[in-house]
Amino acid sequence: MADTQEQPVGDAPVDPSAGPSKNELKKRQKALEKEKKEAEKAARAQELAAQKAASEVDYATQFYGALPLNQSQTRPKIPRVQISCLSAREGETVLFRARVQTSRAQGNRMVFLNLRQRSDSVQALLVVAPEKVSKQMVKWAASLGDESIVLVQGIIKKSPEPIKSASVQDVEVDVTQLHLISGIDGRLPFTLDDAARADTDEAPVDADGKPQQFNRVLLDTRLNGRVVDLRTPTNQAVFKIQSAIGDLFRQYLSSNGFIEIHSPKLQGAATESGASVFKVSYFKGNAFLAQSPQLAKQMAIAADFERVYEIGPVFRAEDSNTPRHLTEFMGLDLEMTIEEHYHEVMELLDALFLSIFRGLREKYSNEIAIVGKQFPADEFKWREGPEGTLKLTFRQAIDILVEDGVARETLDDINTENEKRLGRLVKAKYDTDYFIIDKFPMELRPFYTMPDPEDPTLSNSYDFFMRGEEILSGAQRIHDPVLLAEKMRGKGVDPESMKGYLDAFRMGCAPHGGGGIGLERVLMLFLKLNNIRRASMFPRDPKRLEP
Structure with a gap:
């Protein structure tokens, strides 16, 4: 009898011809899906990396x-x-x-x-x-x-x-x-927005209505950083108007027979008095910076030029730290012969100012408006038409002040405070910011001023005013050498110290007169800038020589 083998207890026998089980199929499917997701993730990461790399490529470098530093290498x-x-x-x-x-x-x-x-x-x-x-x-x-x-x-x-x-x-x-x-090397001393802000401006507010912090740029800070300060629209307009005043001055005088001269600023003696001139060393001796081109103008008249003008620096060694004084300013000066009366000169100067005022109003209204945004002011007024410019004598001006309560005994001269007071009174009564005062006392004028023929205590001299401040001083000059030497001695000036000047009149000189105008003061008062330093590009005063 053949042996019989018993089958082991457990799983059924595996048929090699049968396919994978359901569990195996599930495992394989999950593995495939995982591989697919990882591949897709890798592809997305690769795509993002490519995009990032592409975005970091600077395609605008050119x-x-x-x-490169402009050294005028080329001229395209x-x-x-x-x-x-x-x-x-x-x-x-x-x-x-x-x-x-x-x-x-x-x-x-x-x-x-x-x-x-x-x-x-x-x-x-x-x-x-x-x-x-x-x-x-x-x-x-x-x-x-x-x-x-x-x-x-x-x-x-x-x-x-x-x-x-x-x-x-x-x-x-x-x-x-x-x-x-x-570029900028360092920090700006202040922002142009701050520098352009009017003193009357209030602090801006945020979305909640709370005031925001902002800076007010003080005048000294402005002047210390003047190059930046001059970039503001206000200052660009101010100095465009300053240039215009010089142009209008030249145009009017050139069209009326004047020629421009250039006088020396170094001279051997003081023009008017030794107290207010700068003394400088001059080789083995001393010289003085010219207070004005006065001597040269008069000598040009003696040389038969008849009508001359000059625009140039004027130096005054006065320790005046006020809003209206500088130690160096630009003078607009003129001198002319007269035929019969010194009022010929005064009237020409008046017509010159009116021409300047009209020119500014007609051609520079935009610049005036720009300045007005930072320095609000009433429009400058002058009288036109048949009535013409208001002209007062010195005595009439004193009477106006006395009527307003100023003690007459204090008015031997009109000081700055009373000048401004007179300006307000004239504006209220005559509605003008511009007027002339004639016939000043002789004792208030320089030695070369011609005395009044009827009252020797008075002079043939005049001052012009804008908004209550003097902007021109002028007169008929003494052209007789004997009288001139006498007046020199009366003012404490030795005629021999100014022999070259006096000799010009010994050679014969026509009657003449003129005046000197402060450019910065005209600009300051026309625009009402309130401080003459704002009307000077790089102002010089007793405390400032830089920048």
């Missing part, structure tokens, strides 16, 4: 950055425009140089720039754009310091609404290229 003739003309160039691509007045970034894809040329400004915008403006370009633009000088290329586009922060309000610049010409 469109921005610092330019690329047309450039002025900001003031951009409104007429809508849709055009333009190139111009400007300062970055302010910048404001919005995220890392956009930056606003306020760009300025002198008193003109425009808003510019950089926005990230493929192949044109990169994020790196926007970030670099946002990092530019205020007052940096840049070269800008962009497309002029219509602004959807007026841009109140710029003088050009109807268009803006879509920047395509931006290069740095000159």
Whole structure:
């Protein structure tokens, strides 16, 4: 009987021809799905890495950055425009140089720039754009310091609404290229926004209505950082008007037969008195800085030039730390022969001032308005028409002050306080900021002033006033050498110390007169700047020789 084998207890026998079990299939499926997800994740990561790498590639490097130092290496003739003309160039691509007045970034894809040329400004915008403006370009633009000088290329586009922060309000610049010409080394002494703020301005408020902190820039701080201060729209306008006064002065006198002269500023003797001149060493001796071109003007008349004028520096060694005095200022001086009466000179000077006032009002109203925003003032007034400029004698001026309560015995001269008081009284009574006072007492005038023929205590002299302050002093001059020497001695001046000057009259000289005008004082009073230092580009006073 054959042996029989027993089957082991447990699983059924495996059939090699059978497929994978259900469990195995599930495991394999899960493994495949996991592999697929990991592959997809890796692909996404690779795609993101590629995108990131692509985004970090700066495709705008040629469109921005610092330019090499301009040493006049080349002279490419690329047309450039002025900001003031951009409104007429809508849709055009333009190139111009400007300062970055302010910048404001919005995220890392956009930056606003306020760009300025002198008193003109425009808003510019950089926005990230493929192949044109990169994020790196926007970030670099946002990092530019205020007052940096840049070269800008962009497309002029219509602004959807007026841009109140710029003088050009109807268009803006879509920047395509931006290069740095000159950066800022160090910190600005103050911001232009602070420097341009009127003293009357109140602190701005935030969204909750709370006052925000802001800085008021004091005058000394301004003058210490004068180069930055002069960049404000107000100062750009102030000194444009100052230039205009000089131009109008020249134009009027040139059209009336005057020629311009240039007198020396070093002289061997004081013009009027030794107390108010600067003494300087001059080789082995001393010289004096000229208080005025007075001597040269009169000698030019003696040399038959008949009508002369000069614009030049005047030096006064007076320790006057007031809002109306400088130790060096620009003098507008003229001298002319007279035919019959010294009022010929006074009347020509009056016509000269009226010509200047009209010229400023007609041609520089925009600049006057810009200054008025920071220094609010009543419009400067003068009398026109048949009545003409108000003319008072010195005695009439004294009477006006006495009527207002000033003690007559205190009015041998009209001091600064009473000058201003007289100006207010004249404005109230005659509605004018500009007037003339004639016939000053002889004792108040320099030695070369001609005495009045009927009353030797008076002189043939006059002062002109704006807003109650003197801006011109003038007179008929003594052309007779004997009388001139007598008056010199009476004022304590030795005629021999000024022999060259006196000899000019010994050679024969026509009757003549003239006057001297302080340019800065005219500018200050016309615009009502309240301090003469604001009317001087780099003022000099007893405490300031820098910058």
